[in-house]
Amino acid sequence: MQTFVNVFLGFFIFEFVGAAPITDTIIYDSEFYNIPFGELPHAFAFDENKQSDEVETEIGTELPSVIQESYSSAPSTEETEDEASTPKLIDGSSAQGSGVLGPQTQDDLPTCLLCTCLGTTVYCDDRELDAVPPLPKKTTYFYSRYNRIRKISRNDFANLNHLKRIDLTANFISEIHKDAFRRLPQLQELVLRDNRIRQLPELPSTLTFIDVSKNRLGRRGIPNEAFKNLDELQHLYITDNNLDHIPLPLPESLQALHLQNNNIQEMHEDTFCKMRDFTYVRRALEDIRLDGNPINLSKTPYAYMCLPRLPVGNLI
Numbered sequence: 001m002q003t004f005v006n007v008f009l010g011f012f013i014f015e016f017v018g019a020a021p022i023t024d025t026i027i028y029d030s031e032f033y034n035i036p037f038g039e040l041p042h043a044f045a046f047d048e049n050k051q052s053d054e055v056e057t058e059i060g061t062e063l064p065s066v067i068q069e070s071y072s073s074a075p076s077t078e079e080t081e082d083e084a085s086t087p088k089l090i091d092g093s094s095a096q097g098s099g100v101l102g103p104q105t106q107d108d109l110p111t112c113l114l115c116t117c118l119g120t121t122v123y124c125d126d127r128e129l130d131a132v133p134p135l136p137k138k139t140t141y142f143y144s145r146y147n148r149i150r151k152i153s154r155n156d157f158a159n160l161n162h163l164k165r166i167d168l169t170a171n172f173i174s175e176i177h178k179d180a181f182r183r184l185p186q187l188q189e190l191v192l193r194d195n196r197i198r199q200l201p202e203l204p205s206t207l208t209f210i211d212v213s214k215n216r217l218g219r220r221g222i223p224n225e226a227f228k229n230l231d232e233l234q235h236l237y238i239t240d241n242n243l244d245h246i247p248l249p250l251p252e253s254l255q256a257l258h259l260q261n262n263n264i265q266e267m268h269e270d271t272f273c274k275m276r277d278f279t280y281v282r283r284a285l286e287d288i289r290l291d292g293n294p295i296n297l298s299k300t301p302y303a304y305m306c307l308p309r310l311p312v313g314n315l316i
């Protein structure tokens with residue numbers, strides 16, 4: 001674990017010194033699938049190893065999870081996922097973690113002892129956290145992946161007016177207060193992948209990137225018109241959630257919609273296009289993934305007329 005921290009921090013500091021924006025450890029663009037595994041950055045390799053361990057435990061394959069996600073059509077079962085991830089978190093923890101955390105205070109100092117603060121980035125991955133720690137007011141990027149956070153309360157992110165990215169991948173979050181993210185004036189990227197979320201909270205209209213894949217949104221977890229007013233939203237990832245419908249309406253700005261491994265059975269001709277306006281073109285939306293759903297895309301041939309590319313899914 002210590003080796004990872006060093007390797008990661010090396011990568012992290014390199015990024016920081018280079019004044020580049022903090023790069024993501026999960027790469028979503030389709031170009032990624034062509035990159036040979038050995039050429040991936042260290043941080044990415046770490047996350048993948050960790051996830052591929054889980055995949056091995058779950059279904060006995062050595063496919064890395066990204067590849068798993070893109071090619072498998074079998075929905076993963078939630079139960080085995082939980083069993084597999086729990087010991088993983090305990091296993092990867094440091095002994096002194098909870099001792100340093102101690103009682104929560106409003107003071108900024110303990111958070112930056114427990115986590116790593118570099119500039120305005122607070123980096124708390126894999127620290128056995130049970131809750132979001134109090135964050136410095138100027139925090140811009142907050143990473144808290146591989147922890148044990150169960151709940152996001154109303155004031156966890158209160159007054160963090162500079163916050164642009166929240167990444168809470170791989171926690172145990174089942175409850176999010178509906179206003180927890182709403183008053184974050186600069187929030188652009190919200191990553192809640194691999195949790196137990198049943199209900200999406202209110203989302204700020206500044207978001208450009210949302211990933212709530214591998215949660216439990218099911219039939220009712222996404223409120224009506226949840227994404228309607230997100231005028232800047234470009235990437236929306238809701239794979240592996242047992243969704244039974246495509247959330248509508250989708251903002252014009254949307255470029256990528258990933259809905260693999262859900263339970264979507266039908267689509268309407270108006271889902272993406274406008275049946276009454278054949279001149280309408282939805283230019284931005286180039287990447288729609290519906291594979292791993294019990295839907296026959298051949299049944300709605302007119303539903304894709306306005307799109308630059310056909311969705312990926314069953315054309316049988």
Ligand SMILES: *[C@@H]1O[C@H](CO)[C@@H](O)[C@H](O)[C@H]1NC(C)=O
Nearest residue numbers: 295296297298299300315316
């Ligand atoms: C899918 O839809 C097409 C067009 O309606 C139909 O010809 C085909 O039999 C369907 N396939 C399945 C597996 O239902």
